[in-house]
Amino acid sequence: MFALLGTNGAGKTSTVEVVEGLSRPAEGTVSVLGHDPFRERSLVRPRVGVMLQEGGFPPDLTVTEATKMWAGTLTSPRPVDEALSLVDLTHRASVRVKQLSGGERRRLDLALALLGRPEVLFLDEPTTGLDPESRRNTWELIRGLLREGVTVLLTTHYLEEAQALADRLAIMHRGRIVAQGTVSEVVDAYPARISFVPPAGIPLPVVVSEDGSGRVTVRTNNLQETLHELLAWAHAHSVELSGLDARSASLEEAFLAIAEEAA
Amino acid sequence: MRATAVGQAELKLFWRNRTALFNSLVMPVLIVPLLMSVDADGVPLIVGLTGFVLLMAVYYNLVTTFVARREELVLKRLRVGELTDPEILFGASLPSVVVALGQMALFAVIVGVITGVALPARPWFLVVGVVGGVTVFALLAAVSSAFTRTVEMAQVTSLPVLVACLLGSGLFFPLSVLPDGVATVLRLLPLSPVLDLLRAGWSDGPVLRPLIVLAVWIALGTYAVRRWFRWDPRR
Numbered sequence: 001m002f003a004l005l006g007t008n009g010a011g012k013t014s015t016v017e018v019v020e021g022l023s024r025p026a027e028g029t030v031s032v033l034g035h036d037p038f039r040e041r042s043l044v045r046p047r048v049g050v051m052l053q054e055g056g057f058p059p060d061l062t063v064t065e066a067t068k069m070w071a072g073t074l075t076s077p078r079p080v081d082e083a084l085s086l087v088d089l090t091h092r093a094s095v096r097v098k099q100l101s102g103g104e105r106r107r108l109d110l111a112l113a114l115l116g117r118p119e120v121l122f123l124d125e126p127t128t129g130l131d132p133e134s135r136r137n138t139w140e141l142i143r144g145l146l147r148e149g150v151t152v153l154l155t156t157h158y159l160e161e162a163q164a165l166a167d168r169l170a171i172m173h174r175g176r177i178v179a180q181g182t183v184s185e186v187v188d189a190y191p192a193r194i195s196f197v198p199p200a201g202i203p204l205p206v207v208v209s210e211d212g213s214g215r216v217t218v219r220t221n222n223l224q225e226t227l228h229e230l231l232a233w234a235h236a237h238s239v240e241l242s243g244l245d246a247r248s249a250s251l252e253e254a255f256l257a258i259a260e261e262a263a
Numbered sequence: 264m265r266a267t268a269v270g271q272a273e274l275k276l277f278w279r280n281r282t283a284l285f286n287s288l289v290m291p292v293l294i295v296p297l298l299m300s301v302d303a304d305g306v307p308l309i310v311g312l313t314g315f316v317l318l319m320a321v322y323y324n325l326v327t328t329f330v331a332r333r334e335e336l337v338l339k340r341l342r343v344g345e346l347t348d349p350e351i352l353f354g355a356s357l358p359s360v361v362v363a364l365g366q367m368a369l370f371a372v373i374v375g376v377i378t379g380v381a382l383p384a385r386p387w388f389l390v391v392g393v394v395g396g397v398t399v400f401a402l403l404a405a406v407s408s409a410f411t412r413t414v415e416m417a418q419v420t421s422l423p424v425l426v427a428c429l430l431g432s433g434l435f436f437p438l439s440v441l442p443d444g445v446a447t448v449l450r451l452l453p454l455s456p457v458l459d460l461l462r463a464g465w466s467d468g469p470v471l472r473p474l475i476v477l478a479v480w481i482a483l484g485t486y487a488v489r490r491w492f493r494w495d496p497r498r
Contacts, residue, residue, distance in 0.1 A: 020343055042347065050343035056336025060279045061272060072268020073346050109340075116345070 001142075001152040003162035005251075006172030007259050012155045013053050015172070016124055019153065020050050033120060046075045049118030051109050053125050053155075059098030063089055063108055066097055067115065074116040083111040088137060102129040110138065120151045127161060139164060159251045169251075171258055178258050183251060190249040190257055192223035194230065199239035206230060215243065223248060265346055269354025273328070277358045283327065287320035287362055291370070301435045305378045310461045312370040314434050314454055317396045318425055320363035325356055325404030326417045334413065338494045352488075356401045367393060383464040392460030395477045399453050402484030409491040428454035453480045 006012045018025050021037030021044060030037055037044045057066045064080060071077035084090050087107040092100065100108065106129055113121060123142075127135045135158075142165055146152060156162055162169050163183055170180035179186050195217040198204055206226065208216035220226035227246050234241050277283055291312060298311045332338050332355060341351045374380065383389055403424055411420040428434070432454035438446040449455060456473030463470050 022339075022342065042345075045343075045345045052336075052340060052343060054336055055340035055343075056332075057340065058272065058276050058332070058335060058337055060276050065272060065275060069268050069272035070344065072271070073265045073341075073344050075345060112340075 001146055001154060001166045001168075003166035003169040004153065004155045004172060005159065005162055005169060005255060006155075007174075009174075010172040011175040012172055013124060016122060016153065016155055020048075020122055021045070046116065047118060048120045048122065049113035049116055050122045051113040051124060051126055053128075055109050055112075057097045057105075057108065060096060062094050062096055063100070064093045066108065067111060070112045070115055076117060077115050078117060080115075083115045086114060086141060087111045088134070103131060103134055106130060107134065107138070110141075114145075118150065121145065121153070123152060123154045125156055126154070127156070127158065135161075159255055163251045171255060173258060179254070187249045187251055187254050190254045191219040191221050192226075192246070192248045193253070194218040194220065194223070194227060194244070194246040196241040196244045199234075199237075199241070202237060202239060205233045266350040266354035267357065269341065269346070269351065270357030273355055274358040274361075277362070283324055283359075287316075287324050287359065287366070290319045291316050291366060298435065305374070305380045306462065306465045307437075308378070309371050309374050309380065310458050311434050312374070313367045313393070313396075313461055314428070314432065314458050316363050316366045316370070317400050317454065317457065318428055320366060321359055321397055322400040322404050322407075322424060323417070323421050324359045325401055326407045326411060326421050327414050328355055328359065329405055329408035330411045330417055331414050333408065333493060334496050336496065342494050348494075352401075352405060352492075356404075360397055360401065363397065364393070381465070384466075385464050387464075388460045388470065389464035391474070392457050392464070395460070395481065396454070396457035399457070399477065399480045399484055402481065402488055403453065405492050406484060406487040409493050424453075427452055431455075433458055451476055453477075456480075 004012050004015065014023075017023050019030055019032060019037060021030075021032070021041050024038050032044050033047055035043045037048075061069070063084065067080045067083060071080055071083075077083075081090065084093055087110050089104065089107055089111060092104060097105070097108070106126065110123075110126055113123070126142075127138050130138060139161070142152060142154075146165070152165075154162065154166065166183060168180070168182055169186060170177045171186070172178065179189070195215050197214055198208070198216050204216070206218050206229065208218050210216050218226060218230070223246060230241070294312070294315050295308075298308055298315075329338075329352075338351065338355075342348070346354070407417075407420055407424065411417050431449040432438075432452045433449070434454070438449055438455070441449070450459075450472070456476040459469060459473035460477070462468050463473075
């Protein structure tokens, strides 16, 4: 899985729409499964599944009818029941689309994307609007697809989603890719952080930054060493580092740092 | 055929949409007294009704269908599937077209039997007229939808085509009663050649000129759809 992350308006959806073959690239070339997705649409489409950020279904069709319609347009569709049970919508099969919740609509959209047994799957914010349980179920479903060998291009706002699922990722800001690699490659470029409320009246042994909340933050590329130094110092001076919090860089921190740097 | 999957879904939606049902099933019946009040019976009544069905059941219905599916993001969703663009439009048009063809046949038979109209001597001109008419008005509907923001706005954006064709194509009176210059211009409207061809099915009449006008409209319509049709909502 490749995940495309980015700030709002960074151009994720536009990029994905070019890769899906919905729009023509202004310059450069795009290749999906060895073909141009725009000009050779008929060669590419039978092998890919797409879940748009905003896709629609006629509100007056039922879930089953909408799925059947989609199946009728495909070369080799899964059975409708199978697709609906994959996304856990079987119990809503005879409900009209307009009566579905936002999360259920997302899952229906995912079912249609999976209906053609795609080799490549495009998921544009697939879990937006899903409750935590449905999100976990969707993650499990996506993991299963990845194990079967499906290639997935994911865009998401949820960094933990990318961290949990993606092999590689890229972060976009204002139309450009500003960082890319495996999750750990992207994250390792950013320092770990230790924060605490400093004891009064004693100079600290490390360089800190203050944010005005009374806490100070230490940034370090060697978390274990710095933390040890700090704790030994506190022990020697018999002071308490209240609210002590130490963490390795996460994707979220890397992302925030990138958004901040670029701003 | 793949497009029929979309057509079947559209047919279900059509039966669930009261406005569409009214416009295509009831409106043409309401027009009968109007046509009879201008002394249309027999062939002119059949021709007039067919023209009216083309305008309401094909053109107007399809403008609202295309706009509704675009605003619901259905067209966009369909476009990431395997169907080609023409297949999507064809599929979405199917129910309106099928209902319209059924109505035309029904009206022709009823009026024909009641007023004792002879069988058309040259039925192939009827076929060409109907097929060409359906094609032109489906294309025009797609073009009009591009300039229509909401389904409600379709009532306004469809007016130019509807009014021009209702009043200017010889639906209520033959164009030959008008001054030559005016009639010549009005014969260029998209509905006029269709009606000419229908009349030619029963009696001798000009055929070549209507065929050319119709072909030009189909070419223009196709070009305009490719150029202006919108798959995404207007925002």
